[in-house]
Each structure stands twice: as structure tokens, then as C-alpha cells.
Amino acid sequence: MADILLIFPRVGYGDLFIKDPPLALLYASSIAVKDGFTVKIVDQRNCYKNWKQIIEDELKAKPMIAGLSVMTGRPIHYAIEISKFIKQLAPKTAIVWGGHHPTILPENTLDNPFIDFLIRGAGSIPLAALAETLRNSNDAFDDIPGLSYKKNQKLIHNQDIISYEKVPFQEIPYHLVDMNSYHRLGNKNIFVIMTSFGCPHDCSFCYAPLIYRNRRWAADSPQRTVDHMQMAINRFKVDSFSIIDDNFFVDMKRAKDIFEMIKEKRWKVSFQLRGVRIDDLDRMNDEMLLLMEDVNVRHIMIGAESASDRILKLMNKKITINQIIRVSRKLVKYPKIVPMYNLLTGIPGEVLSDMKKTVDLMRQLVKENPCCEISMLEHFLPLPGTKLFTIAKEKGFSEPQTLETWSKFESETRADHYPWLTNKQRRYIRIMQVASLFIDNKIKREIKIKRFEIGMLVLFSYLYRFIARFRVKFHISVLPAEYYMLRCFNRLIEKMTNLDFIHKKR
Ligand code: SF4
Structure with missing residues (x-):
């Protein structure tokens, strides 16, 4: 039974495809664990059917804190449900929200009766300090950096805290979760790791400059990164790593040193990388790309975003369409590395011809490199505090005013809220989003989940691919019609899915 109960809410139908360990909670609990508090993590994605019973049992020990890590969109819906449930059963337990959404929108979040505290930014220091303060039964909260709370009906926001965690990997309490219960597209032997935090760029749609102030980028040394990986291989018997940094290649020498050290180790593992910029790939030489092939970098997620130079400029992406094409052609020479391109649409100021250019680019990328993949064409999300949010407001966007409305702000339906889009553009975006899922081979190639619904999806992808390419x-x-079919499929998955099937031991 715990002093601190931490809960990771469901994300939605996406849980079926990707379920990473709750790193935010693991990092946040590290100092509290070291200080001797008992911490329990409940991952709602692992107990969707009986989460109420599990939490009710935990509440019998009267934990001081129930903390939730919350992202924008559908997870808010589940976080509200959990918080209200706890408030009802254990009104003396302090409910603490942390994560990206509360950090970006502290006022709007804390102004809810079922939330007592917020932690903005990195959670480990404020969580341990809050637990200590509550244990001593005092209310000296004003010294705790990164904490927001209510006092005399006012919302108080203490000074900001450093926005990234400085926790040595030896102190990350992996024992608090069942590492066997996580997977990416059905691969359970994958270890998700962050080797750096933040990004020195300032893209006008991105959360990174908001979370990591002053465009900070902080990274583990190559030795520490490789030691962390070695620990994962020894302890969890993993055969692949998913590096989920915002921007891995900021320091190219560091990246090269990491790969060289990995090469010396002769591990039989593969790597996926998120957060790869086009300009970094553009400046990479053959030696680096061959090294990446050598160490089995199998998949890289690349932010291409748009095929309109005007829109790329509006996004402050500091890349050009010519660079995107050049990089795509360059990567054809390295067929062991599968590039996956992220593309974004629905930006304020984007016109139909810009959208069509992006769709043409999708097609060109797949045609020129049949190995490449297109990540689902993403709908723009106006995050408060970003430059594009200000532009969206100028164009008539009215932001959600409550947590409940933010929870309904999902990728498939976001475009409905944007006054700068015509009905024709909305329809175009929706259908091209569906088509982007099926124009390449990613569904068959990447998803290893053995389940009836997924079998149906693979079959559908075969049949539909011709229509997708035609569209x-x-x-x-x-x-x-396929847009509405896919929405129904997603909702059905979210309602039906008992994710326990994936919990078999490795
Ligand atoms: S989109 Fe990528 S490169 Fe741009 S600020 Fe965000 S993390 Fe950095």
C-alpha cells in the first residue's frame, strides 16, 4: 500500500497499437522512492476493465497523493473520470495532475474542483517535496518549485522548475511497473528510452519550445546512454530500442559516438528513432548513414510536415521542399533504414493548393522509395502559447474553455473546429488522412499484433490501398465513406479492447 499512488490514464484506441511504459511517472517518482516514500503506479491501460476496483483497493491505505500524468486530447477524458472517482472515495487524498497539458494550461486545468495541485514541468523534485510537506502536515507549499495550487480561492503558481528530469538511469524505478506489459505495434521486446530532452528549434506549432523554455536541449553523454541501454539488455532482455527524443541529432558528434560505442558492443538489437529533422539528415555524410545501417537503425521518424515552402516558413521549420526531396532520394541508398515521414495539415493560412502539394509529396515519397512510410497525415493542433495558436485565434479559432472540451479535441475531428477551413477542405483533409494510412505497406510490415480486429484491418488495407492511391x-x-468507417472502427476498438491480451511474458 502506498504513500503516493500514481496513475497513467488510457490514451484511447491508440493503446492497442502503442503502449509505452509511463516514463513520465517513472521519472517523477524517482526522488520520492529514494526518499523512502512507498509509491505505486497503476496503469489504466493495463487494467481497463477493473481499474475502479484496483484504485479502490489502493485508496484503503489512504495515500497522501494520487498523481496523474495527462496529455492533451482523449487522455483528459479518462483522467477526469479517475480524479472524480478518487475525490469521491478519498476526499483527503491530494489529487495532483502533471504532464504536458497541465504544464501548458495551468489555469484552465487547476480551476476544477477535483484537482488540488498541478506540477508544471519535470515532476521528480516537486512530487517528493509535496509528499514531504504533506507528511509533515503543513501547508508550506510556496517553496515547492513547479507547483500550482489553490489558496483562499486563488490559483497560486510557484516559480518554474527546470523542465527536464536530471535522474540517473540507475535511479529510475522501473520495478514499479510490469515492463513486460508494454509493446509497440505488438513488439514486446522493445525498450523505450529518452537520451535527450528538449530542442533548440522553435517550430511554431510544437510543444517543445513551450515545455523546455529558452529552446533548451540537454542530453545524456554517449557513455551514459550506452550504459542505460546495456542495463535494459541485461535486465529486460530487449531486442530493440525506441529512442523517443524530441530531437536526437542536435549534437551530431554525440550521436556518432553513441553509434560507434554500440557498434563495438556487437549487440544484436535494432533501433527506432523519433524526432529526426530533414536538415540534420541533409548534412549527414555517407559515413554516418552507413554507421547507422551497421548498428541496425531500422526506422527513423522524420518531420517533413508540408510540401509548401510558404507553410514550412509559417511553421518556422527552417527546411525547404527541395531539402525534403533531396533527403528522400539520399535515403534510397540506405535501404536498411526505413524513413517514416510526418506530415501536417489544417494550418491556419493553408489553402487547398498547399494541401494538395502535401498529398502529392506523400505520393512522390512512396513512389521514389517504396520502402518509406507515411505517418498518418496529422491534423494541426493549436497548442496555447505557440505562435500558430495566436495566428489561429486571429483567424477566429475559439479555444476549448474547459477540460471536458479539450478532451474531445481529437485528431479525427479537430478540423471541424477551425473556421479558416471550408467544408470542402475539411472533407479533403479527412479523406486524405485515411488514405495516408493505406498508401504504403506500413500496416502489414509494422503491426505484429495477432488479433482478429487487426487481421481485419490488414485485409482492409489490401483491398483499400488501390482506392487510397487513386484518391x-x-x-x-x-x-x-471510409473516413466514417475508420472512426467507427476506432471507437469500437476503444470500447471493446481489453488490452490484457498483450501482457503475456516475454
Ligand atoms: S517540431 Fe521538432 S524540431 Fe521543431 S521545435 Fe519541435 S521538436 Fe524541435
Whole structure:
């Protein structure tokens, strides 16, 4: 039974495809664990059917704190449900929200009766300090950096804290979760790792400059990174790593040193990398790319974002369409590395011709490199505090005013809220988002989940691919039946899915 109960809420239907360990909670609890508090983590994605019973049992020990890590969108819906449930059963337990959403929108979040505290930014120091303060039964909260709370009906926000965790990997309490219960697309032998935090760039749509102030980037040394990986291999018998840094290649020498050290180790593991910039790939030489092939970098997620130079400029992405094409052609020479391109649409100021250019780019990328993959064409999300949020407001966007409305702000339906889009553009975006899922081979190649619903999805992807390619080639968006079918499929998955099937031991 715990002093501190930490809960990771469901994300939604996406839990079926990707379920990473709750790193935010593991990092946040590290100092509290070291200080001798008992901490329990409940991952709602692992107990969707009986989460109420599990939490009720934990509450019998009267934990001082129930902390939730909350991201924008659907997770808010589940976080509200959990928080209200706890408030009802254990009104004396302090409910603490942390994570990206509360950090970006502290006022809007804390102004809810079922939330007592917020932690903005990195959670480990404030969580341990809050637990200590509550244990001593005093209310000297004003010394705790990064904490927001209510006092005399006012919302108080203490000074900011450093926005990234400085926790040695030896102190990350992995024992608090069942590492066997996580997977990416059905691969359970994968270890998700962050080797750096933040990003020195300032893209106008991105959360990183908001969370990591002053465009900070902090990274583990190559030795520490490789030691962390060695620990994962020894302890969890992993065969692949997913590096989920915001921007891995900021320091190219560091990246090269890491790969060289890995090469010396002769591990039989593969790597996926998120957060790869086009300009970094553009400046990479053959030696570096061959080294990456050598150490089995199998998948890189690349932020291409748009095929309109005007929109790329609006996004402050500091890349050009010519660079995107050049990089794509360069990567054809390294077929062991599968590039996955992220593309974004629905930006304020984007017109139909810009959208069509992005869709043409999708097609060109797949045509020129049949190994490449297109991540689902993402709908723009106006995050408060970003430059594009200000532009969206100028164009008539009215931001959600409550947590409940933020929880309904999902990728498939976001475009409905944007006044700068015409109905024709919305229909085009929706149908091209569906088509982007099926124009390449990613569903068959990447998803290893053995389940009836996934079998149906793979079959559908075979049948539908021809229609998807036809729609993309001729920009046809009439009769968007597949958009509604996919929405129903997603909702069905979210309702039906008992994710326990994936918890088998490695
Ligand atoms: S989009 Fe990528 S490069 Fe741009 S600020 Fe965000 S993390 Fe950095």
C-alpha cells in the first residue's frame, strides 16, 4: 500500500497499437522512492476493465497523493473520470495532475474542483517535496518549485522548475511497473528510452519550445546512454530500442559516438528513432548513414510536415521542399533504414493548393522509395502559447474553455473546429488522412499484433490501398465513406479492447 499512488490514464484506441511504459511517472517518482516514500503506479491501460476496483483497493491505505500524468486530447477524458472517482472515495487524498497539458494550461486545468495541485514541468523534485510537506502536515507549499495550487480561492503558481528530469538511469524505478506489459505495434521486446530532452528549434506549432523554455536541449553523454541501454539488455532482455527524443541529432558528434560505442558492443538489437529533422539528415555524410545501417537503425521518424515552402516558413521549420526531396532520394541508398515521414495539415493560412502539394509529396515519397512510410497525415493542433495558436485565434479559432472540451479535441475531428477551413477542405483533409494510412505497406510490415480486429484491418488495407492511391493521385474526396468507417472502427476498438491480451511474458 502506498504513500503516493500514481496513475497513467488510457490514451484511447491508440493503446492497442502503442503502449509505452509511463516514463513520465517513472521519472517523477524517482526522488520520492529514494526518499523512502512507498509509491505505486497503476496503469489504466493495463487494467481497463477493473481499474475502479484496483484504485479502490489502493485508496484503503489512504495515500497522501494520487498523481496523474495527462496529455492533451482523449487522455483528459479518462483522467477526469479517475480524479472524480478518487475525490469521491478519498476526499483527503491530494489529487495532483502533471504532464504536458497541465504544464501548458495551468489555469484552465487547476480551476476544477477535483484537482488540488498541478506540477508544471519535470515532476521528480516537486512530487517528493509535496509528499514531504504533506507528511509533515503543513501547508508550506510556496517553496515547492513547479507547483500550482489553490489558496483562499486563488490559483497560486510557484516559480518554474527546470523542465527536464536530471535522474540517473540507475535511479529510475522501473520495478514499479510490469515492463513486460508494454509493446509497440505488438513488439514486446522493445525498450523505450529518452537520451535527450528538449530542442533548440522553435517550430511554431510544437510543444517543445513551450515545455523546455529558452529552446533548451540537454542530453545524456554517449557513455551514459550506452550504459542505460546495456542495463535494459541485461535486465529486460530487449531486442530493440525506441529512442523517443524530441530531437536526437542536435549534437551530431554525440550521436556518432553513441553509434560507434554500440557498434563495438556487437549487440544484436535494432533501433527506432523519433524526432529526426530533414536538415540534420541533409548534412549527414555517407559515413554516418552507413554507421547507422551497421548498428541496425531500422526506422527513423522524420518531420517533413508540408510540401509548401510558404507553410514550412509559417511553421518556422527552417527546411525547404527541395531539402525534403533531396533527403528522400539520399535515403534510397540506405535501404536498411526505413524513413517514416510526418506530415501536417489544417494550418491556419493553408489553402487547398498547399494541401494538395502535401498529398502529392506523400505520393512522390512512396513512389521514389517504396520502402518509406507515411505517418498518418496529422491534423494541426493549436497548442496555447505557440505562435500558430495566436495566428489561429486571429483567424477566429475559439479555444476549448474547459477540460471536458479539450478532451474531445481529437485528431479525427479537430478540423471541424477551425473556421479558416471550408467544408470542402475539411472533407479533403479527412479523406486524405485515411488514405495516408493505406498508401504504403506500413500496416502489414509494422503491426505484429495477432488479433482478429487487426487481421481485419490488414485485409482492409489490401483491398483499400488501390482506392487510397487513386484518391491521392487525383485528389478525389467525394463520398468519404471510409473516413466514417475508420472512426467507427476506432471507437469500437476503444470500447471493446481489453488490452490484457498483450501482457503475456516475454
Ligand atoms: S517540431 Fe521538432 S524540431 Fe521543431 S521545435 Fe519541435 S521538436 Fe524541435
